[in-house]
Structures are given as C-alpha cells and as structure tokens.
Amino acid sequence: MKVLITGGAGFIGQRTGQLLLKQGHQVTVLDNLSPPAHDRPPALPAGMELVEGDVRKREDWVKALKENEVVLHLADHHDYLPAFSKLFHVNAVGTAILFELLLEGKTAVRRVVLASTMAVYGEGKYRCGKDGDVYPQPRRVDALERGVWDPPCPICGGAVTPMVTDESVARPTSAYGLSKLAQEELVRLLGERHGIEWVILRYGAVQGRAQPFQNAYYGALRIFALRLAHHQPPVLLEDGNQLRDFVDVDDVARANLAALGELPTGAYNVASGRAHTVIDLARTLLRAADSELTPETPGRYRVGDARHAVPDVSRLKATGWDAQSGLEAMAREYWQWLQEQPNLDTYFEGAEYLMERTGTVRVAR
C-alpha cells in the first residue's frame, strides 16, 4: 500500500509508520512539525518521506497526496487552552480541504482513516436507577468549584453509575471534542456520499514509550513521570478516581494498520478494554519507579474534562484486533524510556503555569 500519514512525525504517527514500513508498505508523512509536539526537527525513521506542510494549506495536501491510495489522518490541534478557532481551522477545515481534493478526482485515494478520540462522547453513558441509560450534560463549573465531581442524572438529578460507552451516541463537552466530531462528520458524510471508504478510530488515552514530554498538556503517564523525574509526586486532578482506559501506542498502531486495510467502514473505539482510575495509574508508575512518594489530590480540575471515559471495545475486538499490553508494562516501559532521555527540563511547569493562567485548570474551593 502507498500510505499518507498526516501528523506522521508525531507520537502515534511514527509508531504506525514504522509498523507499515516493516510490512513493506510505502509511507509519506505530511506534518508541519509544530510545537509543542516538536521543539526540534524529529529524526523520522528511515524510509519515511517527509513533506513538511500544513493541513490547512491546499497546496501542501497536493504535494503529499501524490500516488497515495490510503490516508491516515492523524494531524490535529489538541490542547486544553482556549484556542478554540485553531481547533476548528486545523481539525475541521483541514479535513474539508482533503475532501475537496478527493472530489476533484485527481488523486488515487480510495480510503480515509481518521484518528478521533473519546472526547467526542463528552460525559459518555451512565445508568440511573430510576431513568435507565442516560447521557449526562457537561458538568457545571459551580459544581466542580465545590468539589462535586460526579455528574447527576440529566432527567431526575439523582446519582448515576458510569457504564462502558459504545460508538452510538457522541455528545462532546469540550471545544476540542466538538472540533473532532465536526471532523468525523465530514469524513462520514462526504465519504459515504462520494464513495470513498472511511474508518473513524476513537482512541482511548494512548500511552507508551517515546511519548514526547514536550507536550505536557495531556497524557497522564507522561505528566506524572515528568514530575517524578523532578522528584515531585504525581498531582491528580479531581479526586483521582476518574476512570480511563489507557491503551498502548503499539496496540493503537496495529489498529491503524487494520483500518488502513480491510476493516469495514464505520466508527470504532480503540482501547485496552480495561478501566483504571487515574490514581491506579499514578500508583503503578510509583511502583515502577520504586518511589516512596504518594499521589496528591489538591482538588484541581480541568474545565471540559469528562469525569469518566470508559469505551466499549467489542466492535473492534469482533474484527480480530485485541490489545496486548497492560498498565504495568506501559508504566514500566515509559519510566525506563524517560530516564534515558537527555536534558529533561521544565516543560511540565510551563504547561501547568499556562493552564492555570488561562483558567483551564482551576482549584475547587
């Protein structure tokens, strides 16, 4: 296959590109090498052709599309800072430009695989004893300010229990999630209408060796490990009992390969199928690092975060894919890798300061 990976110089893109090359495929990368993911030119694996360009620029897409038959669209803007318009420019407009070019019929592309996220589910699915399955509204800032972390039932206001969320209902609670859903809807609508095969992959919290520590806005393992490398304890948002599904980047790369090949058109959750609390992750890392430190929960929260994000992975598993790595191995490998990196510096403090200054991270009263 001739594959174009947008954002292929990033964390998931490099791993997927390596796997594709190993299996004898040809890989072109379209990436603008933008900060914070890149603070210096990356050393791309040998064999990947880099087109340095921006998905917001038509001419850069033209240079990169060439003879490629399938596109893995990973490039996106993702952070928690209030750069709302950039989220839509890169994510939605960039994808719209790709489809404009595909419809002109001058490319060889027959399939588009889009990287999406659990953020499209917002608070996701819960069960209420009285009202059955419900999808809570975004959590109110006044409740978070009081340290009330769990969302109420949107019908009766009572307590609800988190459930695994399947692919059927997407209701984002952040501008980022909305921009990814806009991107998804473009791929689905235009792909369906114009006979271009499409697959949407909604990743859980992707972790693993080589996750760049330059971008400390998200990625709990990287944030905790970076603090630990500076002899500081992990500081957890909320009370640390948020449920997440941490999935290894190599498992995600294998799912990407399946999607580029024969996976039937549709949207699929890509995650390990095992839910862990964030405090579990922190403790697992502390064990891996043989550290005496303990996690701290000063009541900080991030506006727009979902309380729990627990994907149902049965649709993807039914196609034969399964996650192979677990939490212990991910934490151990990441800690080992981080310690081998030169010049670990203060990226973490920079990101933390910026998120507090812009009101993205706040402290409950």
Ligand SMILES: NC(=O)c1ccc[n+]([C@@H]2O[C@H](COP(=O)([O-])OP(=O)(O)OC[C@H]3O[C@@H](n4cnc5c(N)ncnc54)[C@H](O)[C@@H]3O)[C@@H](O)[C@H]2O)c1
């Ligand atoms: N890492 C995760 O936990 C996670 C979770 C859910 C979804 N995803 C999705 O996976 C995809 C890849 O994520 P990642 O973790 O590899 O991120 P990353 O930041 O490591 O890589 C993204 C790459 O996109 C490039 N890029 C950014 N803006 C661009 C633009 N305008 N034009 C061209 N290139 C641009 C960056 O330079 C970078 O190399 C994203 O679409 C993201 O939404 C990631």
